[in-house]
Amino acid sequence: xxxxxxxxxFIVPVHPHTVLAPQQNQGWQNLRKAYDDAAQIIKDKExxxxxxxxxxxxxxxxxxIISDPNPEWVMVDHDFHDLGSIHYSFNIDAEFAKQWNKxxxxxxxxSRCVNYHGFPIDVGSVVxxxxxxxxxxxxxxxxxxxxxxxxxETTVLAKACKDLVxxxxxxxxxxxxxxxxxxxxxxxxxxxxxxxxxLKDDEWNRKILEFLGQGRxxxxxxxxxxxxxxxxxxxxxxxxxxxxxSAINDNRNDLTGNVLSYEAINGAGCAVVNLNPTSSGFGDxxxxxxxxxxxxxxxxxxxxxxKNTETSKTNSGPKLWEPTEAKGSVNTESAPKPVGAYPHxxxxxxxxxxxxxxxxxxxxxxxxGGPIQDAEGNKLDYDIKAQTRAVVENIARILEEAGxxxxxxxxxxxxxxxxxxxxxxxxxxxxxxxxxxxxxxxxLAIRALPTPIAVEMKVIAGx
Amino acid sequence: MAQGEIVxxxxxxxxxxxxxxxxxxxxxxxxxxxxEQLRWGYERLRESLKGVEYDAIVILSPHWQTYVGxxxxxxxxxxxxxxxxxxxxLFRYHYDMNVDVELAKQIHDKAESAGLAVRxxxxxxxxxxxxxxxxxxxxxxxxxxxxxxxxxxxxxxxxSVEVMQEMMIELGRVTREAILESGKKVxxxxxxxxxxxxxxxxxxxxxxxxKEHITSHAxxxxxxxxxxxxKSGQCQRIIDEMPEFTEQAIAETDGGAFTWLLSTLEVPKYxxxxxxxxxxxxxxxxxxxxxxxxxxxx
Numbered sequence: 078x079x080x081x082x083x084x085x086x087f088i089v090p091v092h093p094h095t096v097l098a099p100q101q102n103q104g105w106q107n108l109r110k111a112y113d114d115a116a117q118i119i120k121d122k123e124x125x126x127x128x129x130x131x132x133x134x135x136x137x138x139x140x141x142i143i144s145d146p147n148p149e150w151v152m153v154d155h156d157f158h159d160l161g162s163i164h165y166s167f168n169i170d171a172e173f174a175k176q177w178n179k180x181x182x183x184x185x186x187x188s189r190c191v192n193y194h195g196f197p198i199d200v201g202s203v204v205x206x207x208x209x210x211x212x213x214x215x216x217x218x219x220x221x222x223x224x225x226x227x228x229x230e231t232t233v234l235a236k237a238c239k240d241l242v243x244x245x246x247x248x249x250x251x252x253x254x255x256x257x258x259x260x261x262x263x264x265x266x267x268x269x270x271x272x273x274x275x276l277k278d279d280e281w282n283r284k285i286l287e288f289l290g291q292g293r294x295x296x297x298x299x300x301x302x303x304x305x306x307x308x309x310x311x312x313x314x315x316x317x318x319x320x321x322x323s324a325i326n327d328n329r330n331d332l333t334g335n336v337l338s339y340e341a342i343n344g345a346g347c348a349v350v351n352l353n354p355t356s357s358g359f360g361d362x363x364x365x366x367x368x369x370x371x372x373x374x375x376x377x378x379x380x381x382x383x384k385n386t387e388t389s390k391t392n393s394g395p396k397l398w399e400p401t402e403a404k405g406s407v408n409t410e411s412a413p414k415p416v417g418a419y420p421h422x423x424x425x426x427x428x429x430x431x432x433x434x435x436x437x438x439x440x441x442x443x444x445x446g447g448p449i450q451d452a453e454g455n456k457l458d459y460d461i462k463a464q465t466r467a468v469v470e471n472i473a474r475i476l477e478e479a480g481x482x483x484x485x486x487x488x489x490x491x492x493x494x495x496x497x498x499x500x501x502x503x504x505x506x507x508x509x510x511x512x513x514x515x516x517x518x519x520x521l522a523i524r525a526l527p528t529p530i531a532v533e534m535k536v537i538a539g540x
Numbered sequence: 541m542a543q544g545e546i547v548x549x550x551x552x553x554x555x556x557x558x559x560x561x562x563x564x565x566x567x568x569x570x571x572x573x574x575x576e577q578l579r580w581g582y583e584r585l586r587e588s589l590k591g592v593e594y595d596a597i598v599i600l601s602p603h604w605q606t607y608v609g610x611x612x613x614x615x616x617x618x619x620x621x622x623x624x625x626x627x628x629x630l631f632r633y634h635y636d637m638n639v640d641v642e643l644a645k646q647i648h649d650k651a652e653s654a655g656l657a658v659r660x661x662x663x664x665x666x667x668x669x670x671x672x673x674x675x676x677x678x679x680x681x682x683x684x685x686x687x688x689x690x691x692x693x694x695x696x697x698x699x700s701v702e703v704m705q706e707m708m709i710e711l712g713r714v715t716r717e718a719i720l721e722s723g724k725k726v727x728x729x730x731x732x733x734x735x736x737x738x739x740x741x742x743x744x745x746x747x748x749x750x751k752e753h754i755t756s757h758a759x760x761x762x763x764x765x766x767x768x769x770x771k772s773g774q775c776q777r778i779i780d781e782m783p784e785f786t787e788q789a790i791a792e793t794d795g796g797a798f799t800w801l802l803s804t805l806e807v808p809k810y811x812x813x814x815x816x817x818x819x820x821x822x823x824x825x826x827x828x829x830x831x832x833x834x835x836x837x838x
Contacts, residue, residue, distance in 0.1 A: 138740060196628050260698065
């Protein structure tokens with residue numbers, strides 16, 4: 078089934094007061110009522126998936142997605158433990174979580190699923206799910222907020238999710254668990270004395286809510302950095318939830334917005350806002366930041382090849398074929414699949430003739446060192462040494478399958494798509510590997526290879 | 541009643557990787573080892589304090605983050621499963637720890653009298669943060685001494701490193717006073733890393749030490765500078781340079797534990813003992829002891 082969509086979006090507050098102590102303050106009570114109204118909207122729309130992006134679940138290793146089908150525990154807030162405990166037992170769509178994780182990887186993101194008994198689901202998610210899904214009928218998915226992520230990473234995270242909603246035909250509700258201004262009183266206050274921490278915070282909150290009430294979500298999204306500077310305590314690198322929410326709503330500026338409530342919780346600006354995809358008629362964006370579809374930022378800290386490998390998944394070239402079988406043919410699962418009807422190698426007498434071997438990896442089809450261009454043909458930086466090493470490793474695996482080995486290589490014809498750029502790096506790796514074996518060699522410059530690789534080798538070896 | 545004393549103070553970082561790599565029976569995941577330099581550092585620290593008697597351990601952990609004042613665990617026992625929200629694949633630890641509520645309350649009361657916002661945490665469902673548990677385990681895996689656990693007030697995020705230091709110096713001062721008045725012998729632990737820029741990827745085998753290194757040379761230089769100050773008894777310079785260090789090394793000193801520790805020790809002028817230094821997912825970590833028991837006359 079296809080054609081799923083985000084049928085509603087909500088911004089909701091994170092603090093436990095709306096669950097545990099709404100009666101203590103009229104503002105908290107108003108927020109609770111708005112929460113209940115939001116739950117009713119979700120119910121009336123017959124949503125079948127709740128997607129929560131929580132700002133109170135920070136992560137470091139990319140983004141994390143809850144995939145425990147039924148997480149249960151008791152949540153106690155680190156600050157407001159005196160208000161009591163929230164027992165939770167949630168209905169998580171584990172399958173959607175796993176698929177979202179895959180979609181993230183396909184877009185170059187680091188992410189992983191989390192399915193451990195006792196995992197501490199964060200206060201924002203617990204509050205949001207407890208109040209928006211009180212009977213637990215609608216399956217949910219929860220994603221963390223990476224502390225180092227900026228706009229591009231957060232935007233791509235949302236787009237990966239949006240595509241999956243579409244592909245799986247879901248009627249999904251997107252929810253950001255967040256505060257507006259997040260400066261709380263740093264001393265304990267009586268509930269009755271609660272108010273927005275400062276006039277400045279209040280004015281900014283009202284400006285943001287004016288935009289959101291007009292459905293101008295993308296404008297708010299593009300103000301995120303300014304909002305972070307003006308009214309956010311610098312707990313994390315940036316104010317991200319509006320990037321996520323706008324991207325999952327196609328970066329639109331003409332949604333139909335409705336501010337259900339705006340109040341203070343211990344000084345922080347808290348609102349329940351509903352954004353419906355029906356066009357409001359606005360639409361002219363006041364700001365203009367670039368769209369981003371694939372994350373290619375700082376993720377290769379451990380190993381420079383990692384980033385390029387992940388990027389390569391977005392452009393691995395033409396359709397793959399199963400290797401053909403004929404007399405003397407040699408094929409192996411340990412070599413990359415052909416891009417046409419031919420075997421990995423063919424044995425004739427005491428000789429083995431290999432089809433052209435590139436650096437693609439047998440299991441993932443990724444390209445160590447990265448592809449030379451993206452799917453749109455835009456040139457990418459790549460590592461010729463990593464590619465050349467991968468070619469030699471693939472050759473070795475095919476020869477082993479044939480009962481031969483790398484030290485029996487007799488003759489090699491190498492093809493480079495950019496002789497000027499790559500010959501030196503290729504030659505260095507050659508010297509470290511096949512150069513020590515001693516085959517004859519011819520190196521040719523060619524215009525292109527079928528996959529986005531920079532080097533390929535044609536090999537003849539003995540048995 | 542005899543006067544209490546702080547017998548030692550330690551910088552005792554809490555990356556859960558250390559517990560994971562030790563394979564204690566309380567932790568669910570199993571490792572092939574890893575981060576030995578730091579684990580051996582903890583061994584040396586434990587050995588160093590083997591003959592030193594004390595009644596309680598006071599920990600300030602950056603992972604019990606509170607924005608409304610400073611909080612203290614206020615019940616005598618906490619038992620539960622602690623799952624690290626960032627590294628759940630490494631740390632799922634079944635803990636059972638006793639709290640010295642009396643001492644906690646004494647520190648709380650003194651802090652309150654000094655004008656700090658404080659609160660006792662008495663909700664029995666509360667889960668103790670993994671920073672406290674990791675430091676508690678690595679420092680004394682027997683778990684046979686009661687702890688006082690102090691939250692990390694995030695005043696640095698709200699104001700500045702300077703404000704954070706003012707508050708933590710005051711909290712350290714009253715912590716010391718309370719300990720002296722309690723008649724107890726106490727070890728104080730600051731549970732924090734030094735430079736704190738993480739990798740945002742994890743190797744397939746988390747304990748693959750061929751992937752472990754400091755995130756950047758600048759972080760290394762800062763860590764070494766701070767360690768040199770500790771080793772040479774120049775702790776006032778650490779306090780003085782804390783704003784630059786915290787900002788430029790993205791240091792976990794932002795949580796206040798290190799400043800608090802130095803304050804409880806009256807900003808030592810004698811050399812600290814460096815038991816180990818190593819990186820964990822790119823962050824810099826030092827295990828350091830101020831052997832107060834050897835410097836009573838100082």
